[in-house]
Amino acid sequence: MHKLRTAVIGAGFIGPAHVEAVRRLGFAEVVALAEVLPEVAKAKAEQLGLTRYTSNIDEVLTDPDIDIVHVCTPNHLHYPVAKKALEAGKHVLCEKPLAMTSAEGEDLVKTARAAKKVAAVHFNNRCYPLTRHMRALVETGELGEIIVCNGVYLQDWLFFPTDYNWRLEPEFSGETRVVGDLGSHWLDLCEFITGCRVKELCADFATFIPVRQKPKKQVEAFAGKILTSDDYELVPVKTEDYAAIMLRFDGKARGNVTISNVTAGRKNYLNIEIYGTKKAVGWNSENPNELWIGRREANNEILIKDPSLIHASVRHFCDLPGGHAEGFDTAIKQTVRRVYAYIAADGIAKGLPVDFATFEDGLRELRLCDAIVKSARENRWVQV
Ligand code: SOE
DSSP states (O other): OOOEEEEEEOOSSSHHHHHHHHHTTSSEEEEEEEOSSHHHHHHHHHHHTOSOEESOHHHHHTOTTOOEEEEOSOGGGHHHHHHHHHHTTOEEEEESSSOSSHHHHHHHHHHHHHHTOOEEEEOGGGGSHHHHHHHHHHHTTTTOSEEEEEEEEEOOTTOSTTOOOGGGOHHHHOSOSHIIIIIHHHHHHHHHHHOOOEEEEEEEEEOSOOEEEEESSOOOTTGGGGOOOOOEEEEEOOSOSEEEEEEEESTTOEEEEEEESOOTTOSSEEEEEEEESSOEEEEETTSTTEEEEEOSSSOOEEEEOOTTTSOGGGGGGOOSOTTSOOOHHHHHHHHHHHHHHHHHTTHHHHTOOOOSOBHHHHHHHHHHHHHHHHHHHHTSOEEO
16 A cells, blocks of 8 residues: 555644654655645745645645645634545544534534545544553543542743734634633543543633734744734734633533633643542643552552553553653654554444544534533533
């Protein structure tokens, strides 16, 4: 079989990380990069050593030589690009959130089923060795019955009124900001680890910076921190800087999560703590090679990521021995590897089990986001 051939659409913060992840697999190659602005397409392609680049997205979506399309654009393009790619017979790996609305998400799920193509969503936090270990501890009953799921997803890259990015604009980002961008990760991870499903929730939103100074040139996620330009215009902010959500799951579990990108000092801090009737576990994305294990009757422990120490069933999520840190980029590689292995094995035709987040999982997050927005607007508990 030939190497799988990939086109990456969108070359902002995450697109280059996808390019690198595909290259690390060995059985696939990135053959094209597409980006809306021609000068950005050219500059990014040169940086990444890609010879084929274009600002005509349709040209790569319909190219018969491309097998897989990675959708790494701003959110508003996820739906049209993923849909067109599926209809052109491509497999798709789409960044989260899957779409701008649940209706778009439903249509993408239908389109993927009809196309019989692999349709994956990039929830990379599922693919750290220690988040998989947490899941294995739940599945084997070692935590007991889950009673409390608690956490945060905090960042500070929009802390100043001069910090700006397309994620602040609902036309590009969607109705929510931190909930769709960060909450979707936390909620997906929580349901994935625990197997508990949120059935009701109550949300509180705040926008602490109601007016921002928008730079007159384009700024990527996180990059505004080093911007020196004083060429700004004042714009009102329509989406939330902060959300706090109380959760009731099916079964006994209760939980809460706080999400923000205006919290000083927290760079990209997803923290999740799962408390069971036997013991507890806690993990965070800024220190992903350590897992806290909490007990009542004995000392607490720190488990260091090490293939010889983590659950045997998830050992294959470690590529390196203990003491050799694996991080954000490795989790992306692990996700991409599983999607590509499934494609290479003809997983749909053979009915193989999937080991990555699908468009159905992406739709689940969109529905949770809808319920969260409704709850915050109506100031009440909402059923999912
Ligand atoms: C920006 O908030 C962002 O890049 C998210 O869009 C990603 O999904 C997250 O991994 C890191 O932060």
